[in-house]
Amino acid sequence: MTRNNGELDRLREGRTELENHYIDELVSGNLSRRDFLRRGSTIGMSVPLLGAILAACGGSSGSSSSASSASGTSTSAGAPTKGGTLRVASVTPSAAINPLLVADAGGLTMINQTGEFLIFDSNLKLALQPMLALSWSPNSDGSVWTFKLRTGVTFNNGQPMTADDVVWTFQQLSEPAPKGTSSALSTFGGVLTPAGVKKVDASTVEFTLEAPNGNFPYFVSSDNYGAIIVPKGTDYSKWQSTFVGTGAFKLGSYTPNVGATFVPNPNYWGAKPYLDSTSFKFYSSQPPMILALQGNDVDVIAQFAPAGAAAILNSPTYKIIKLESANHRELSMRTDQAPFTDPRVRQAVAYTIDRAGAVAALLSGDGSVANDYPFGPRYPSTDTSVPQRTQDIAKAKQLLAAAGHPNGFTTTMNSEIYQEIPQLAQVIKADAAKAGININLSITNQTIYYGKTFGSSPWLDGTMSLVDYGDRGAPNVYLSAPLTTKGTWNAARFHNPTYDSLVKQYAAALDLQAQKTIAGKIENFLLQETPIVYPYWIDGLTASTQQVNGLNPTSIAQLYLNQAYKSA
Numbered sequence: 347m348t349r350n351n352g353e354l355d356r357l358r359e360g361r362t363e364l365e366n367h368y369i370d371e372l373v374s375g376n377l378s379r380r381d382f383l384r385r386g387s388t389i390g391m392s393v394p395l396l397g398a399i400l401a402a403c404g405g406s407s408g409s410s411s412s413a414s415s416a417s418g419t420s421t422s423a424g425a426p427t428k429g430g431t432l433r434v435a436s437v438t439p440s441a442a443i444n445p446l447l448v449a450d451a452g453g454l455t456m457i458n459q460t461g462e463f464l465i466f467d468s469n470l471k472l473a474l475q476p477m478l479a480l481s482w483s484p485n486s487d488g489s490v491w492t493f494k495l496r497t498g499v500t501f502n503n504g505q506p507m508t509a510d511d512v513v514w515t516f517q518q519l520s521e522p523a524p525k526g527t528s529s530a531l532s533t534f535g536g537v538l539t540p541a542g543v544k545k546v547d548a549s550t551v552e553f554t555l556e557a558p559n560g561n562f563p564y565f566v567s568s569d570n571y572g573a574i575i576v577p578k579g580t581d582y583s584k585w586q587s588t589f590v591g592t593g594a595f596k597l598g599s600y601t602p603n604v605g606a607t608f609v610p611n612p613n614y615w616g617a618k619p620y621l622d623s624t625s626f627k628f629y630s631s632q633p634p635m636i637l638a639l640q641g642n643d644v645d646v647i648a649q650f651a652p653a654g655a656a657a658i659l660n661s662p663t664y665k666i667i668k669l670e671s672a673n674h675r676e677l678s679m680r681t682d683q684a685p686f687t688d689p690r691v692r693q694a695v696a697y698t699i700d701r702a703g704a705v706a707a708l709l710s711g712d713g714s715v716a717n718d719y720p721f722g723p724r725y726p727s728t729d730t731s732v733p734q735r736t737q738d739i740a741k742a743k744q745l746l747a748a749a750g751h752p753n754g755f756t757t758t759m760n761s762e763i764y765q766e767i768p769q770l771a772q773v774i775k776a777d778a779a780k781a782g783i784n785i786n787l788s789i790t791n792q793t794i795y796y797g798k799t800f801g802s803s804p805w806l807d808g809t810m811s812l813v814d815y816g817d818r819g820a821p822n823v824y825l826s827a828p829l830t831t832k833g834t835w836n837a838a839r840f841h842n843p844t845y846d847s848l849v850k851q852y853a854a855a856l857d858l859q860a861q862k863t864i865a866g867k868i869e870n871f872l873l874q875e876t877p878i879v880y881p882y883w884i885d886g887l888t889a890s891t892q893q894v895n896g897l898n899p900t901s902i903a904q905l906y907l908n909q910a911y912k913s914a
Contacts, residue, residue, distance in 0.1 A: 349404050350401075350402045350404075354373070357402060364389055365389065368391075379400055382399075383400075388560070388561060389560075426620045431621065432907060432910055433627065435638050435643075436629070437635075437903075439456060440792040441793065444586065446582040449529045451816070454571045458574070458593070458904040458906065459589070459907070460590070461576070462478050462591060462593050464567065465563055467564060468898070478499060478575055481493070484562070488856045489559075490552060490553065493512075493550070493551050495509060495512060499592050501577055502614075505577055509546075509547070509548055511575055513543050513545050516543045516551075520538045533570045535834055536826065538555055557850060557854060558854040558856070567819065569823075574591055593614070594611055594617075596609060596611040607623055607625050609623045610622075620896070621910060639891070645912065646894055647888065648899070648903060648905045649888060649903045650888075653708045653710075653766035655889075666888070667886075667899060669817075669888075669899065671724065671883065671885050672821070673816060677774065677880075678838040679695065679809070682839040685751060689874065690748055692876040694745040695876075697745070698781045701736070704882055708766045708770055708773070709885075713883050716880035717869070718876055719873065724817075726858055726861075727821070727865045729869055731866070732869045758785070758786045759810035760789075760805060761811065762789065762790065762792050762814070764814055767814060774881075825852065828840075830849055838878055845872075894911075896910040
């Protein structure tokens, strides 16, 4: 296609130095159209502007859906049908619905039914989407980010949303321990403090960060799953009784361990829902959710894993929305407890795992192998030149012998009942046994497994622990929370100043090429240290009957239903 240089020159006018740098990288071929959309939207270039630049470079905008489907897609044809109730199967929330503390898939699905974020990170689009923020931009080094808010927004209790509400919300989310208890500290720790959140005017909020951060918009997006905007002074402990938020629906009823209903919010700022109501039924595990869909007891499964789901994955009766995702599992090893104080032992565990076999057996191919660091296929900054680690039992035995364990050793691994994780735990146990490592399994429900904090959590305290991690549009949380010295989810007790320094360098980089360079250093460093084993990346899957249209899921277990409807 022919490039329109005159139009490109016009579009460059008034752009920042960083924005024009990315345009140059696109024109020169150093930045793909896909990565241009991602990075451009991150630094605040609007979706229409990004599309115009891509069009001026020749061809389409490239912003089509990244979702695929075995028997349908999230898109729909024809005029939407109004009315009716959509019935959704969802995993049971592991605790009371509290945006400040939420950390489980069931809770995430509930929160986004009425709550909205400054930015929406949609798996169906490549660019970050405005939600309650209309635009955002960094200063020259990414240490200060300014957000322009949508005006005329009202909470579902009738109260107007203001900049004061946004400031208050993020001050609660970023309040450090011990006073602060927010799950969002896994994101904001070392990045943002309450003093850094400032109201500029009635429609502008400014975030002054503790250090430059090139991916900060993801930190205030739907990726940071509890960061819905709530009214100033909200008592989070009572939020479950109100579900106050700015979203398209408001609470009808909520019954713990049973289900919930929602009805349209008459004060919603956007397009009104087509549905009369939504009804959620909670399930403790995946098999009964599959049976409920097959038995026409529900219309949608909010999120599921391929293991045990062949009956719906291989049937033309159902629509399957598959999303590219950074969902994954992490097997942490306590670097402060023998025998895992020796990195050779940790490497040996990693070499026992048949990752390709696990993807085939547990994910039915709906995922990809991971490489023992938190950079995956979704991220443009991933250094793909680093060799993939594969199963090598002879190598594992050699490492164990060199570390003083020629006959292997016995240990215990804690894990949770969630999707395919119990089966993965069995796979890891069987693979490790081939090198003489005997792993005893302790698998509990999520409420027990997560616990509260260090000292009272089988996940965070176990010598080995296997846990689920939901999708993120940028890898920063994966790099910091489970691996840095002060990481809030550091189950491996990994304390390494060299690693901490590399993560700070990565976070501060605004330029994609700089991010890639540092990512390569991190990847190689973690392969040597191996505090955590990453078996695979998992595609996000949502299932529905053929009559359901307009679903907008994310692979972090959120499910937006404001444009959903059921056809006849």
